[in-house]
Amino acid sequence: MAQPYKIANADFNCHQEVISMEDVSFSFQQQTVISNLSFAVKERDFIGLIGTNGAGKTTLLRMIVGLLKPTHGTIRLFGENIDRFKQWERIGYVPQKNSFNPLFPATVREVVLSGLLGRSKIFKKVTKSDYIKCEDALHAMGIEDLSGKRIGQLSGGQQQRVFLARALINNPSLLILDEPTVGIDTETQESFFHMIKHMHQHHNMTFLMVSHDLDMIRSYLGQQPAAENGKLKFHIKHSHETQNCVEDNLAHSLKGLREQMESGKEVVLIGDRN
């Protein structure tokens, strides 16, 4: 249920916080990668994150999906402390550079179905309803005809669709994508972005996506990201209905993230809250 919040002397309905980070730091041995980061991503945000190599983007995503534990600070997912969070099926994650040995012995259907296992890693009998979910996810990605093929025999773009289908099989509310279009041709990239824009706008999904693709940013925003003081600017795209409140609120909730990523690095965050 949406909670009211106050900005500029007016009340607005607020989206629920999907990710919240408070004073989070992370180090690999002696190297501090993330320091004292606080920000919030809210329901139906579309956040694109661009930063130079080594800026800490993947590390940030891996902390959010629980694969790395912060050295300091608190992460909440859907309002729950990540240490107690159990509803991982609400989060779809497509990690960076999935690529398979052509001989890897799994079919597309099996890879997509494995998305249902979540973190349990416990063998589970596949039910009829699991197969239906799988078919739905394959259909959403337009790859039903590939379901019996071995994953390793597909092109990079086709594999990427399979991993997206795997992330979608649980019908997640939050989709986290790490450089989803690396190694994919321009035409497939366009249809990919078309697809995720559709999911964002029509299925109320929240997106957090790392990308090096400025063309995507341009096409999403309809404009070229502008450079300011040698750094790329923070962009916010917002929709009609909530126009009055979104810009300030979104900028405020992502402020820490921008500052973190800007420390000596080039970065652009795009945000769209609809």
Ligand SMILES: Nc1ncnc2c1ncn2[C@@H]1O[C@H](COP(=O)(O)OP(=O)(O)OP(=O)(O)O)[C@@H](O)[C@H]1O
């Ligand atoms: N497993 C690891 N052990 C030690 N250091 C690591 C490890 N993974 C990443 N790092 C270091 O952490 C820093 C941030 O890495 P990360 O992969 O988060 O950057 P990134 O912004 O995603 O980079 P890219 O754009 O190249 O993917 C880098 O300096 C990297 O060398």
